[in-house]
Amino acid sequence: MKVDYIIVGLGLAGLAFAEQLREHGKTFVVFEDNSQTSSNVAGGMYNPVILKRFTPVWNAVSQLELAMPFYKKIEEKFESQYDYPIEIYRSFKSIEEQNNWFATCDHPALSEFMIPKVIPNENEAVNAPFGFGKLQHTGRIYTKKLLNDYKAFLRETNSIREISFDYDDLVFTDKIVKYQDITVSKIVFCEGFGLKQNPFFNYLPMQEAKGELITIKAPNLKIDYLLKSAVFVLPLGDDLYKVGATFNWKDKSLEPSEEGKNELVEKLKTVINVPYEIINQTAGIRPTVKDRRPLVGVHPQYKSLAILNGLGTRGVMIAPTAAKMLYEFLEENKEIDKEYCINRFEK
Numbered sequence: 001m002k003v004d005y006i007i008v009g010l011g012l013a014g015l016a017f018a019e020q021l022r023e024h025g026k027t028f029v030v031f032e033d034n035s036q037t038s039s040n041v042a043g044g045m046y047n048p049v050i051l052k053r054f055t056p057v058w059n060a061v062s063q064l065e066l067a068m069p070f071y072k073k074i075e076e077k078f079e080s081q082y083d084y085p086i087e088i089y090r091s092f093k094s095i096e097e098q099n100n101w102f103a104t105c106d107h108p109a110l111s112e113f114m115i116p117k118v119i120p121n122e123n124e125a126v127n128a129p130f131g132f133g134k135l136q137h138t139g140r141i142y143t144k145k146l147l148n149d150y151k152a153f154l155r156e157t158n159s160i161r162e163i164s165f166d167y168d169d170l171v172f173t174d175k176i177v178k179y180q181d182i183t184v185s186k187i188v189f190c191e192g193f194g195l196k197q198n199p200f201f202n203y204l205p206m207q208e209a210k211g212e213l214i215t216i217k218a219p220n221l222k223i224d225y226l227l228k229s230a231v232f233v234l235p236l237g238d239d240l241y242k243v244g245a246t247f248n249w250k251d252k253s254l255e256p257s258e259e260g261k262n263e264l265v266e267k268l269k270t271v272i273n274v275p276y277e278i279i280n281q282t283a284g285i286r287p288t289v290k291d292r293r294p295l296v297g298v299h300p301q302y303k304s305l306a307i308l309n310g311l312g313t314r315g316v317m318i319a320p321t322a323a324k325m326l327y328e329f330l331e332e333n334k335e336i337d338k339e340y341c342i343n344r345f346e347k
């Protein structure tokens with residue numbers, strides 16, 4: 001079998017690169033072994049403001065300009081909905097925070113998103129004595145459904161092998177690489193935290209962060225906005241809400257933990273005051289890089305091996321831009337933006 005590309009990993013990175021290949025009529029096979037869960041469990045939120053400090057998220061506005069039509073196109077192709085626009089209400093902790101909010105509202109890149117008002121809290125189930133700052137043109141990509149549908153599409157076209165990619169089976173000859181029964185021009189590794197097992201790229205400085213979420217049923221909460229306070233509370237419909245997320249830099253396991261649950265429950269106590277039931281708990285490892293920038297580029301020695309990783313906490317917004325950049329580098333010789341490029345790290 002002969003293909004243009006092998007993609008290793010079908011999370012948000014692998015999907016975004018597969019879309020580049022489809023768009024340009026390239027042939028490919030994806031390998032996916034379900035060893036990582038980040039894209040499947042992600043809250044999937046997109047929002048160009050860092051809600052802790054009210055500062056712009058790195059490159060977010062330009063990333064969103066590409067990401068929104070990207071997800072829309074897949075919605076049209078699969079005749080399904082993945083993008084759920086939802087306003088974000090950031091609860092203020094103090095008058096000082098309210099003032100900081102107003103100061104940032106004038107930022108040229110963010111004025112379209114941030115409403116320069118304090119919205120009073122009218123819901124007794126929510127603790128927000130200083131009211132909220134409201135963000136618009138924000139939302140959530142239902143990543144799990146998107147990836148499930150994409151996988152089904154790849155199965156139909158015989159373009160996915162649901163097994164582990166074995167790095168030992170690579171054979172390099174001139175411009176071609178052989179992997180088992182496949183002859184391929186280029187391999188793009190999109191393994192998320194699985195990068196640690198990749199002998200070609202595991203020199204790159206990942207500083208992964210485990211994240212956990214719970215899903216709760218809270219019939220008396222009745223909010224139709226994404227509430228951001230000590231935790232985020234994202235309405236899913238039918239009185240269900242996703243609550244998250246934790247950051248743990250030590251635990252590398254994929255299993256949900258008691259510690260993670262307790263942390264979320266403790267924080268949630270400060271945010272809402274109605275009873276709820278925990279329905280579900282999930283965990284994943286965010287592929288975060290030491291300098292908080294993505295990992296895009298080719299191996300310094302093996303030019304047929306490329307990487308698309310390091311999407312960190314914002315895979316939804318970054319993946320389409322990073323995938324386009326990698327494709328244009330590999331096929332059109334365009335430069336990769338310095339901040340995305342793996343050349344910033346020495347092997």
Ligand SMILES: Cc1cc2nc3c(=O)[nH]c(=O)nc-3n(C[C@H](O)[C@H](O)[C@H](O)COP(=O)(O)OP(=O)(O)OC[C@H]3O[C@@H](n4cnc5c(N)ncnc54)[C@H](O)[C@@H]3O)c2cc1C
Nearest residue numbers: 009011012013035036039043044045165192194211315316
């Ligand atoms: C709790 C939590 C909440 C989050 N919330 C948000 C959010 O609200 N908004 C946002 O934008 N981002 C969020 N993120 C971050 C986002 O999930 C990541 O940026 C993104 O999922 C990374 O995608 P990826 O494709 O690089 O990696 P992954 O999703 O980890 O995908 C890698 C894939 O490669 C596969 N793989 C690995 N090794 C191999 C191998 N050898 N052979 C075959 N397959 C392999 C894995 O099984 C996996 O499917 C969150 C993450 C977590 C954990």
